[in-house]
Amino acid sequence: DTAVSQTPKYLVTQMGNDKSIKCEQNLGHDTMYWYKQDSKKFLKIMFSYNNKELIINETVPNRFSPKSPDKAHLNLHINSLELGDSAVYFCASSPGLGYEQYFGPGTRLTVT
Amino acid sequence: RKEVEQDPGPFNVPEGATVAFNCTYSNSASQSFFWYRQDCRKEPKLLMSVYSSGNEDGRFTAQLNRASQYISLLIRDSKLSDSATYLCVVNIHKGNTGNQFYFGTGTSLTVIP
Numbered sequence: 001d002t003a004v005s006q007t008p009k010y011l012v013t014q015m016g017n018d019k020s021i022k023c024e025q026n027l028g029h030d031t032m033y034w035y036k037q038d039s040k041k042f043l044k045i046m047f048s049y050n051n052k053e054l055i056i057n058e059t060v061p062n063r064f065s066p067k068s069p070d071k072a073h074l075n076l077h078i079n080s081l082e083l084g085d086s087a088v089y090f091c092a093s094s095p096g097l098g099y100e101q102y103f104g105p106g107t108r109l110t111v112t
Numbered sequence: 113r114k115e116v117e118q119d120p121g122p123f124n125v126p127e128g129a130t131v132a133f134n135c136t137y138s139n140s141a142s143q144s145f146f147w148y149r150q151d152c153r154k155e156p157k158l159l160m161s162v163y164s165s166g167n168e169d170g171r172f173t174a175q176l177n178r179a180s181q182y183i184s185l186l187i188r189d190s191k192l193s194d195s196a197t198y199l200c201v202v203n204i205h206k207g208n209t210g211n212q213f214y215f216g217t218g219t220s221l222t223v224i225p
Contacts (some may be wrong), residue, residue, distance in 0.1 A: 033213075098205070101213060
């Protein structure tokens, strides 16, 4: 059983398009996150979502928006994709803020 | 200044060797600490939490030094399967943003037969 799952695994799209990445966790966790890992392998948090409270990393462009239909899902929607958005996006969940996080397999986004 | 700093390596060690990684953090408000490992083209996976008194899990030992603001990971009797990137993670509570995880850039380890 996959604890944290993401779809799609690979996403290739053109500049200017809008795309979404889905994330689901079956761990019963209260908190979910989105991270971006760039070509230099640096992992940077984009959003955390805990008890309906969204905490946004101020450096994230507002073209990125998380959407949580329920506690087990946190989707990432990206508008007007740019070349610099190419990266691996990881979803993660944890029992609460400050606790260990469990990561999904990642979505490799390539913008052409 | 980065919240978390690690030596990127690479560390190339023979099988059976003992290897240690250090990681420094800049914010004294850091509350919890972890080591993750990440294999090539895979997601980060929790290796172990780091407790104030130090803790051990098999061949792996983690230490925390709050006074000097660093954590360490010691791997004894290295196996080929230990080859990976090891990420130091620090959880910091900031008043305006709550708890946030900060990842180091990772230390690359290759265990050589």
